[in-house]
Amino acid sequence: MSPAASVSSSAIVADAASGYHHLKIEGYSSLTALPNGQRVSSCHFTIGGHRWRIDCYPNGNGQDSAGHVSIFLFLDEDVAAGKGQGHASAAVITGRTQLLWQGMPRFAKWEALEQSRHLRHDSFNIRCDVTFVNGYKVRNAEKPAPDAVLVPPSNLKHLGDLLHTGKGADVVFEVGDETFAAHRRVLAARSPVFSAELFGAMKESSTNDLVRIHGMEAQVFKAMLCFVYTDSLPEMKKEEEGAMYQHLLVAADTYNLERLKLICEDKLCKYIDVCTVANILALAEAHHCNVLKNACFGFLGRKANLMAVMASDGFEHLNASYPSVVKELSAMHSLT
Structure with missing residues (x-):
């Protein structure tokens, strides 16, 4: 008879805390007039027992990022070296830092942001997700529990x-x-x-x-x-x-x-462009999809986009079927 095989197991468990902070940037067009390197900061918020803030440089944090919005997450307190590790994401911010801050000097180029649906009524929103890892624990067991249940x-x-x-x-x-x-x-x-x-x-x-x-x-x-x-x-x-x-x-x-x-409503928010927005807006109005309707209005908030759409057959259908929606657009742009 062969001897019984030795079985053991262990686990590495992260001692982590997560959370997020919403930051709304209002008056975007005025803020871009700030000189390169000048920042505006969010209020402080607490995640994982630590105090954080978000720094926004509307005209970039340095010469290489001029004409861009720069975003940084800052651990706004004294932390002993090596105590913890923070990870954050704000829209497309990714990465990992051991101490004070992380972010993206070229978070968004002005032209791209101004043509996107994210800039609406001269403002846009950022969600910054933070995971702070204080350390790791090792859990060891000579044998797995014989009555352990694995739930798929x-x-x-x-x-x-x-x-x-x-x-x-x-x-x-x-x-x-x-x-x-x-x-x-x-x-x-x-x-x-x-x-x-x-x-x-x-x-x-x-x-x-x-x-x-x-x-x-x-x-x-x-x-x-x-x-x-x-x-x-x-x-x-x-x-x-x-x-x-x-x-x-x-x-x-x-x-x-x-x-x-x-x-479907969430997916369609990503398919809004000059060719589709009139039909999608009509669909949103007909089926009471308020988030989708707001996304369309955000795209049409750019007058250049609205002018291009007004020349399309889809806009004629929208005007014929939902004139109240066209009136809302007209009021938004003060069109006559």
Whole structure:
């Protein structure tokens, strides 16, 4: 008989604290008139038992960063060397420092910031995330606990397999030229609209297991079904994502899938440009997506962007369908 194998284990555990601070920069156009190297500072905030501040140099902290906004995180207290280690991120700030500060001298170039949706009403926001590591602890054990339970992460793959195989399906949806087999109880549990259609007063005939879907493309319905079963969306081609998220937002609102609607709203905020903003703004207004609407208004807050969009067919549709939105834009720019 072979001797029993020796088993041991240990763990390195970081003694860390995390938090974040929101900083709003107002009056951006006036602040850029400050000379190179001059800073403005946030109020102090505490994370991990230490006092921090954010320093902003609207015209760069040095000659190499003139014409840029420079941002630095500063540990504003006396700390013994080697006591701790701070890590922070403000938008795209990354890195690690052992003592006083870290940041980006070229955090944002003026031209890029002024053309982005982040600058709105002459102000923009920065979120600075800080993780402060005071040290590390080592935990040692000769043997793992024999009754230790390893809990795997949440996984709805089996429900996705159920959709893919159609096993036990009791309803079929016809969308255009395609059909999709599904499970009434799964759909009803996820969507109150499906619940009413399949089990409530809106149910058609008890002998009719075929439901026709009108006004929706087959690939959109398929993606929505994937979300219903797996709480995630299928992979999409990059060039199709913008249009798909618009269609999925409408589908999510139709079937009261609130999380899917919020996901689409968040995604569409990143697809706003001169070619898409009019259609996305109309969509946001029609489906009460306030964050998406504000993102569109932020982009159109730049008069050059608004002028380019006003020449498009999409703007004509927006004006015809939602004249109140165009009036809001006009008031924002004091247009006549």
